[in-house]
Amino acid sequence: xxxxxxxxxxxxxxxxxxxxxxxxxxxxxxxxxxxxxxxxxxxxxxxxxxxxxxxxxxxxxxxxxxxxxxxxxxxxxxxxxxxxxxxxxxxxxxxxxxxxxxxxxxxxxxxxxxxxxxxxxxxxxxxxxxxxxxxxxxxxxxxxxxxxxxxxxxxxxxxxxxxxxxxxxxxxxxxxxxxxxxxxxxxxxxxxxxxxxxxxxxxxxxxxxxxxxxxxxxxxxxxxxxxxxxxxxxxxxxxxxxxxxxxxxxxxxxxxxxxxxxxxxxxxxxxxxxxxxxxxxxxxxxxxxxxxxxxxxxxxxxxxxxxxxxxxxxxxxxxxxxxxxxxxxxxxxxxxxxxxxxxxxxxxxxxxxxxxxxxxxxxxxxxxxxxxxxxxxxxxxxxxxxxxxxxxxxxxxxxxxxxxxxxxxxxxxxxxxxxxxxxxxxxxxxxxx
Amino acid sequence: xxxxxxxxxxxxxxxxxxxxxxxxxxxxxxxxxxxxxxxxxxxxxxxxxxxxxxxxxxxxxxxxxxxxxxxxxxxxxxxxxxxxxxxxxxxxxxxxxxxxxxxxxxxxxxxxxxxxxxxxxxxxxxxxxxxxxxxxxxxxxxxxxxxxxxxxxxxxxxxxxxxxxxxxxxxxxxxxxxxxxxxxxxxxxxxxxxxxxxxxxxxxxxxxxxxxxxxxxxxxxxxxxxxxxxxxxx
Numbered sequence: 001x002x003x004x005x006x007x008x009x010x011x012x013x014x015x016x017x018x019x020x021x022x023x024x025x026x027x028x029x030x031x032x033x034x035x036x037x038x039x040x041x042x043x044x045x046x047x048x049x050x051x052x053x054x055x056x057x058x059x060x061x062x063x064x065x066x067x068x069x070x071x072x073x074x075x076x077x078x079x080x081x082x083x084x085x086x087x088x089x090x091x092x093x094x095x096x097x098x099x100x101x102x103x104x105x106x107x108x109x110x111x112x113x114x115x116x117x118x119x120x121x122x123x124x125x126x127x128x129x130x131x132x133x134x135x136x137x138x139x140x141x142x143x144x145x146x147x148x149x150x151x152x153x154x155x156x157x158x159x160x161x162x163x164x165x166x167x168x169x170x171x172x173x174x175x176x177x178x179x180x181x182x183x184x185x186x187x188x189x190x191x192x193x194x195x196x197x198x199x200x201x202x203x204x205x206x207x208x209x210x211x212x213x214x215x216x217x218x219x220x221x222x223x224x225x226x227x228x229x230x231x232x233x234x235x236x237x238x239x240x241x242x243x244x245x246x247x248x249x250x251x252x253x254x255x256x257x258x259x260x261x262x263x264x265x266x267x268x269x270x271x272x273x274x275x276x277x278x279x280x281x282x283x284x285x286x287x288x289x290x291x292x293x294x295x296x297x298x299x300x301x302x303x304x305x306x307x308x309x310x311x312x313x314x315x316x317x318x319x320x321x322x323x324x325x326x327x328x329x330x331x332x333x334x335x336x337x338x339x340x341x342x343x344x345x346x347x348x349x350x351x352x353x354x355x356x357x358x359x360x361x362x363x364x365x366x367x368x369x370x371x372x373x374x375x376x377x378x379x380x381x382x383x384x385x386x387x388x389x390x391x392x393x394x395x396x397x398x399x400x401x402x403x404x405x406x407x408x409x410x411x412x413x414x415x416x417x418x419x420x421x422x423x424x425x426x427x428x429x430x431x432x433x
Numbered sequence: 434x435x436x437x438x439x440x441x442x443x444x445x446x447x448x449x450x451x452x453x454x455x456x457x458x459x460x461x462x463x464x465x466x467x468x469x470x471x472x473x474x475x476x477x478x479x480x481x482x483x484x485x486x487x488x489x490x491x492x493x494x495x496x497x498x499x500x501x502x503x504x505x506x507x508x509x510x511x512x513x514x515x516x517x518x519x520x521x522x523x524x525x526x527x528x529x530x531x532x533x534x535x536x537x538x539x540x541x542x543x544x545x546x547x548x549x550x551x552x553x554x555x556x557x558x559x560x561x562x563x564x565x566x567x568x569x570x571x572x573x574x575x576x577x578x579x580x581x582x583x584x585x586x587x588x589x590x591x592x593x594x595x596x597x598x599x600x601x602x603x604x605x606x607x608x609x610x611x612x613x614x615x616x617x618x619x620x621x622x623x624x625x626x627x628x629x630x631x632x633x634x635x636x637x638x639x640x641x642x643x644x645x646x647x648x649x650x651x652x653x654x655x656x657x658x659x660x661x662x663x664x665x666x667x
Binding site for chain 2: 270
């Protein structure tokens with residue numbers, strides 16, 4: 001490494017310099033309140049990884065490069081090399097889930113995740129990124145170039161889902177439309193057939209004018225902390241929506257994808273989007289309100305709801321999922337605390353996709369586990385793919401004996417009890433049967 | 434009177450105030466010279482337009498977030514800032530005399546109020562200092578955190594001593610301050626003759642040092658917190 005790394009790191013740091021970062025770096029009074037608000041510090045699984053520590057690494061790093069401290073460098077050479085500093089930053093930045101609960105606990109309102117975001121950008125500039133996340137990001141971006149080949153394959157797969165969809169809905173004309181120009185809504189799904197058929201059932205039953213996006217909602221470029229690549233990933237969907245002329249882009253049950261499209265992309269690209277961005281929970285709650293969905297049977301087991309950080313605290317969707325759940329569930333129990341104070345599940349920030357962090361995931365999920373046990377719920381509903389994966393791992397690792405469902409799965413049970421009997425796996429849209 | 438004392442309560446005050454104001458201008462200017470990012474990083478639920486300002490002011494004055502995460506820290510920090518405000522307001526009495534009927538009340542209440550506020554300030558600062566010696570406190574502390582708190586305790590203790598034990602009339606200090614403000618650093622004769630001048634110099638030395646440190650330390654949070662809380666509520 002050496003001068004080249006130093007140069008690229010500080011160039012990126014300079015590029016990331018803005019008023020927010022200055023405040024977040026300079027105002028900390030080091031009171032330590034953030035530690036008590038962080039699920040990692042509280043669970044003790046992160047061995048010293050407090051929000052303060054994660055942020056302070058960048059404070060120390062930036063002092064290496066700028067300002068008055070340069071004058072004193074001959075007197076006080078930093079005790080660690082730049083490689084050591086970057087390595088520490090790598091360990092800290094990519095093990096933060098970015099839930100921003102520490103920000104709600106900080107008396108000054110410092111956004112530690114903003115700082116770890118800059119750390120990630122610096123690390124990305126010198127090529128220190130988790131391999132899995134980079135691979136997933138590159139695959140997403142590459143997809144645009146090989147779209148022609150990929151498109152036919154996907155359409156065929158989707159067509160293969162339709163018989164099952166007709167059986168589930170009992171509607172002979174039920175379909176999963178793709179590439180429909182002038183449709184009201186472009187639905188951006190999560191990858192995987194079971195993530196598509198559930199929402200497809202609901203849209204068909206409600207008679208929605210929709211079309212399925214060719215792209216997946218997830219944005220690993222965002223987890224990478226590389227805004228340039230995150231924009232490229234999100235841009236694919238924006239282009240498609242503009243081409244089709246839809247009024248709404250509706251993001252699947254996914255936390256970060258919603259936040260990126262709704263709140264971050266317009267700021268990053270400095271443009272106003274010519275369509276509305278919604279979480280899929282918004283139209284679904286509206287269907288229930290308007291009586292467009294017939295609830296066949298209410299679910300009587302105790303159900304609780306986990307607010308995904310990127311959807312709740314960072315996205316603003318609190319009401320709709322609760323509306324939907326209350327409509328189909330007899331015994332709904334809130335987790336304590338909930339909403340903007342809800343504990344992170346421990347799977348965010350791309351951590352869930354990293355094989356090397358499995359033990360860390362289990363350890364740092366302890367606050368979540370305690371919360372779920374205290375609620376006494378048998379079913380945990382959450383509209384975020386990362387959260388569901390993490391909660392399922394916690395469920396296994398801690399023997400919680402609960403079911404982890406998406407909102408679509410929960411809704412599917414209430415809508416389809418006659419057509420689609422419950423399976424052992426608890427999947428209301430079981431495909432292989 | 435020694436030359437050191439004369440220097441501390443005379444020219445050094447101007448020097449300290451000069452460094453304080455120019456340093457602060459530099460520090461605040463540095464913040465605003467860079468453009469803000471267009472990314473809104475507020476926490477949901479967002480307050481309505483009309484209530485955002487009130488929420489921000491409440492956040493800055495009462496920092497309710499700390500109540501939830503660390504009640505003792507909140508109590509100490511709140512008492513610390515409240516007594517600091519009281520002490521600063523009390524020093525206004527050095528600037529002017531109240532109307533005669535009010536003045537008699539104020540002069541009676543002045544000593545016990547000063548003692549109570551000073552004690553609250555010292556004790557809360559002592560708690561804030563003590564918690565920095567616990568294992569978790571040490572993790573988040575830097576040398577400057579300890580030094581600033583020690584400096585503040587030194588200001589408070591010398592201030593209380595002056596309030597309680599100084600044989601000098603309030604008027605002497607009023608004359609001193611008025612001269613200082615009028616840029617005529619002329620030291621009143623009773624002060625020059627008093628054996629308490631060293632105590633007074635110690636008080637002012639601590640204040641001078643704090644003023645010099647202020648713009649370059651975390652103490653600027655008293656300005657910046659309004660903006661960061663504004664961002665959080667947006």
